[in-house]
Amino acid sequence: AQSVTQLGSHVSVSEGALVLLRCNYSSSVPPYLFWYVQYPNQGLQLLLKYTSAATLVKGINGFEAEFKKSETSFHLTKPSAHMSDAAEYFCAVSNQGGKLIFGQGTELSVKP
């Protein structure tokens, strides 16, 4: 069985500050890991994904995430937050079959 836990349902940062969104996973098989962003009343947009290649994954909009097997983590970071980054972020795990298990989501607020 696979599961995802996102620590913190809401994160608030100042514009220009570091963004850190936490995700821990559980999987009995080598996982594929994803981060998605969702803007209000919209579908999901893929930020980045880990598929057993490089452990540091770079995505769109300046986001990156590092896969740490020893910590079963896949935290999302961005060095400098922009106002446009305010959205809901979802971490997800897959067993390569395409079926995604999502975390509860983290709402990111960016203060001017």
Add this chain to the structure above:
Amino acid sequence: GAVVSQHPSWVICKSGTSVKIECRSLDFQATTMFWYRQFPKQSLMLMATSNEGSKATYEQGVEKDKFLINHASLTLSTLTVTSAHPEDSSFYICSASQGMGEKLFFGSGTQLSVL
């Protein structure tokens, strides 16, 4: 890039009526499509997985007679909410894949409000 079109984006219906939501892959053949439901301030919950030409596989707790899924072609899957009730009001999102291990593409979602 690959695009998944979901229609309608917003629907309001009366209790007891049925609503059909379409999910189309516009520039690729989607062998597998997934349907998710998202309640306000909650995560996406997988409802069912559909493969072209075969019956959908429903997740535990999802009523297959209420949420009818048809995946008749490699570019179209439909979700029909039958005899909708207010508790079915939710945001429904589809995703499509070209196959196992392939990248998933999400539709823009459908907000269903049942009065």
